[in-house]
Amino acid sequence: MSTTRTTVAAPAVGHSLKHLAFHLLTPLLMCLGMALAYQGAFHQPEPHHLKVAVVGVTPEARALAGAVQGRAGDALDVTSLPDRAAAEQGLLDRDLVGAFLPDASRPELLVAKANSDTSAMAAEKVFQRVTAQQGVPLAVTDLTTPSEGDPTGQGLFFLLVALSIGSYGSVAVIGAAGAALATRFRVVVGLGVSLAVSVIGILTAGPVFQVVDHDLAGVWALGWLYSAGVIGIGIGLHTFLKRWTTLAMMVLFVMLNFTSSGGVYRPELQNGFFGGLHSFWAGAGFLEGARSLLYFDGGAGFGGHLLVLAVWLAAAGVLVVGAALYERRGRAVTPGAVGAVDAARGAGSSRGEGSGAEEEMEESAVAI
Numbered sequence: 001m002s003t004t005r006t007t008v009a010a011p012a013v014g015h016s017l018k019h020l021a022f023h024l025l026t027p028l029l030m031c032l033g034m035a036l037a038y039q040g041a042f043h044q045p046e047p048h049h050l051k052v053a054v055v056g057v058t059p060e061a062r063a064l065a066g067a068v069q070g071r072a073g074d075a076l077d078v079t080s081l082p083d084r085a086a087a088e089q090g091l092l093d094r095d096l097v098g099a100f101l102p103d104a105s106r107p108e109l110l111v112a113k114a115n116s117d118t119s120a121m122a123a124e125k126v127f128q129r130v131t132a133q134q135g136v137p138l139a140v141t142d143l144t145t146p147s148e149g150d151p152t153g154q155g156l157f158f159l160l161v162a163l164s165i166g167s168y169g170s171v172a173v174i175g176a177a178g179a180a181l182a183t184r185f186r187v188v189v190g191l192g193v194s195l196a197v198s199v200i201g202i203l204t205a206g207p208v209f210q211v212v213d214h215d216l217a218g219v220w221a222l223g224w225l226y227s228a229g230v231i232g233i234g235i236g237l238h239t240f241l242k243r244w245t246t247l248a249m250m251v252l253f254v255m256l257n258f259t260s261s262g263g264v265y266r267p268e269l270q271n272g273f274f275g276g277l278h279s280f281w282a283g284a285g286f287l288e289g290a291r292s293l294l295y296f297d298g299g300a301g302f303g304g305h306l307l308v309l310a311v312w313l314a315a316a317g318v319l320v321v322g323a324a325l326y327e328r329r330g331r332a333v334t335p336g337a338v339g340a341v342d343a344a345r346g347a348g349s350s351r352g353e354g355s356g357a358e359e360e361m362e363e364s365a366v367a368i
Contacts, residue, residue: 026247033247033255041259045269047075047122053099054080055087061102068130076126084110091115091143094292094300097268098123100130107131107138114144114295116266117153144295149210156290157263159205159212159223160283164257166197167227168249171234175245183235183324190231198224218293222309226286229312236319239326257283285309 054065062080069078081087087099091112097119099110109127111120124140131138146153170193178186202220205211212219230253238245260270260277261284267275278284285308292302 026244029247030250033251037255037259041270041274042264045118045122045265047072047126048268048270048272048275049077050075050119050122050126050268051077051079051096052123052126053087053090053096054078055082055084055099055101056080057082064102064130068126072126088143092296092300094296098127100127104134105136107134107136109138109140111140111142112144112295113142114146114153114291115300116262118264119266119268122269147211147213147294149213154263155205155209155211156287156294157258157261159201159219159290160226160261160263160287161258162204163197163201163223163227163286164230164253164283166200167194167230168234168246168253170197171231171238171249172246174231174235175238175242183239183320183327186235187232187320190235191228194224194227194231197227201227212290212294215293218298219290222286222289222293222306225306225309225313226282229282229309229316232313232316232320236316236323239323253282257281260284261287263287280308280311282309282312285312 052068054061054068056062056064057080065078065080069076072078081090081099084101087096087101087110090096091099091110094112094115097111097115101108101110107127107130109124111123113120120142124138128138147155149155170190174186174189174193178189181189198220201223202212202216205219206213206216230249233252234245234249237248241248256277260274260281262278263283267278270278285305289302289305289309292298292300292305296302
């Protein structure tokens with residue numbers, strides 16, 4: 001009797017181990033992807049064409065600008081500006097990271113920390129070396145005023161994280177638990193979920209923590225646009241990728257998204273790959289758009305960031321339409337096969353929801 005049980009149990013154990021190993025592939029790939037993305041983006045922040053200016057029309061000021069550029073090489077892009085007003089405008093347009101006003105007794109650096117606190121700190125270090133040679137301290141003036149609940153300027157980045165997790169975490173649930181619904185119904189559900197995600201985001205970032213202390217409607221609209229794009233892309237991808245959708249969404253909206261958003265380091269402190277992604281990736285569109293809206297009076301490239309989000313939403317629309325056409329073609333079976341398909345669905349409803357659907361939702365929970 002014991003021999004029979006061992007003979008029968010051995011293949012079952014082998015099959016279970018293979019099944020387990022197959023499903024462990026997803027979290028292991030997530031681990032590899034997160035390690036490569038985050039360490040690749042953040043492990044060695046160095047200035048790359050950091051845009052700064054030296055203010056003054058005197059020969060001494062122009063000579064200082066040339067000397068700083070010569071010592072820094074490609075790390076800085078140093079320009080000369082005629083006066084303080086021009087320097088302030090360059091910072092408020094987000095064209096500059098810092099503007100140095102030379103003075104024998106009180107040299108001053110103008111920055112806009114709401115643009116990026118880490119970039120402002122990099123500019124400060126550059127000109128601290130200059131004033132150290134003069135033996136005088138450097139006065140730093142911030143032209144922007146952070147929100148009461150966000151003194152470091154990082155709060156908007158964490159709002160992006162919350163919106164992203166709520167959005168991509170919902171995709172597996174909509175795709176798996178809503179698999180029996182037609183694409184148009186899943187899209188309607190997705191729009192409703194994106195609305196809920198954006199409302200949760202703005203309520204916590206606004207009234208609860210005061211990260212967003214004005215222009216709540218504008219930031220909320222950006223959040224809804226962003227979330228709708230993420231969920232729409234996920235709904236479209238799920239038709240083609242099935243259980244691999246969670247991994248794909250992690251790559252698109254975590255690994256590449258958070259690292260290129262500018263929330264920790266902006267492009268001038270990153271390598272070319274992540275700096276390049278910043279110009280058109282969805283997370284950067286939301287974060288930089290919110291920064292422009294909150295701290296730069298809706299200027300400083302706000303229209304371009306809004307366009308980025310609109311393009312991602314349009315891409316989601318294209319994917320959803322493609323998924324709908326693909327599913328419609330798949331349902332165009334012969335009349336004789338319809339009964340078999342329905343029977344298979346009926347017989348596998350509990351198994352489909354209890355295995356495939358639950359596995360997808362479990363993988364989504366692992367991702368979160």
